[in-house]
Amino acid sequence: MQLLCPHCESELIRSGESKRRCEACHTDFILSIECHECGEALQRLKACGAVNFWCDHCNELKSKSSASYILVDA
Template sequence: MSDTQSDMPNGGENSCPHCAGELVWSKGHYHCPECGESFIRLADCPECGQPLQRLAACGAESYFCNHCNVPRSRQTLQFYFQAAE
């Protein structure tokens, strides 16, 4: 997978939770050139609050709640950033 802005989940519209700088998609995570922090983007199930599993295949991205056993539409999710390990 290339590291272009079009490959970035959410179309590249993401800002750093630490400094509000623009995050750059690079090597499977988000990186902030302003403060140097790296992040992963997560979403929780709107029904039960459990973390969702991200499924990516053939260029499509979807989310699944293992607790509710239900797929979740990306358009209805609230995403947040967590510091990358």
């Protein structure tokens, strides 16, 4: 999944598990993944190369496509 910088719209590079960096404007971001239904933070589940998410509030498994990806300035 390609994420773009909200300031300059350049592609962000991965700089950690939940960190992203814009080399164009030298800005660091923290990637927060939230449930699109309730807005709570999702837990990342990795197994055999697949990534899914668990929502404690909804008490159900969520796919990558049903997650909301939020960039917060670090």
